[in-house]
Amino acid sequence: MMEWPDLEELKQVLNLGEDNTDWDLTLEPILASAIRKVEHDVGIWDLYEDLPDDALSRAALRMAELMALRPESASEADKDPVYRFHLFGHRKRFGIG
Numbered sequence: 001m002m003e004w005p006d007l008e009e010l011k012q013v014l015n016l017g018e019d020n021t022d023w024d025l026t027l028e029p030i031l032a033s034a035i036r037k038v039e040h041d042v043g044i045w046d047l048y049e050d051l052p053d054d055a056l057s058r059a060a061l062r063m064a065e066l067m068a069l070r071p072e073s074a075s076e077a078d079k080d081p082v083y084r085f086h087l088f089g090h091r092k093r094f095g096i097g
Contacts, residue, residue, distance in 0.1 A: 002054050004035050005061040013065050027068060034064035041078060042090050059086035 008018060010031050016023060038052070038060045039045040052060070066077040077083065 002052050002057040004052055005031065005057055005064065007031060009061060010064050010068070013061060014068055027064075030067050031060075031064045034067055035060045037063050037078070038087070041087055053090075055086045055088075056090060059083055059090075062086060 007024060007028060010027055011018065011020070011023070014023075014027075038056055039050075041059075042050075042056070062080065062083045063077060066080055066083070067074050070077070
C-alpha cells in the first residue's frame with residue numbers, strides 16, 4: 001500500500017525546486033482537494049480503513065497537477081485519460097441513470 005502524494009512530489013511534477021517554498025501555501029490546498037476528488041470518485045471511502053494503492057496515489061497526483069496547471073478546467077479534469085487510467089477498477093459506487 002502507498003500513501004497519498006505529498007507536497008514534494010507535486011512540486012517535482014510541476015518542476016518547482018524543493019527549496020522553492022513560494023508556492024507551498026497555494027499547492028497544499030490543491031493537493032488536499034485532489035485527494036478528496038479521488039476519494040469521491042472511488043465512491044464509498046472510509047477514512048479509517050481505506051488506504052490508497054499505487055494507482056490511486058498517482059491519480060491524486062495527476063489530478064493535483066491538472067488543478068494546479070489548468071484551474072479553469074478543473075471540472076473537466078476527470079475526463080483526462082491518464083487520471084482515468086489510474087482510477088480504473090477502483091470505483092465502489094456507480095451513477096445510475
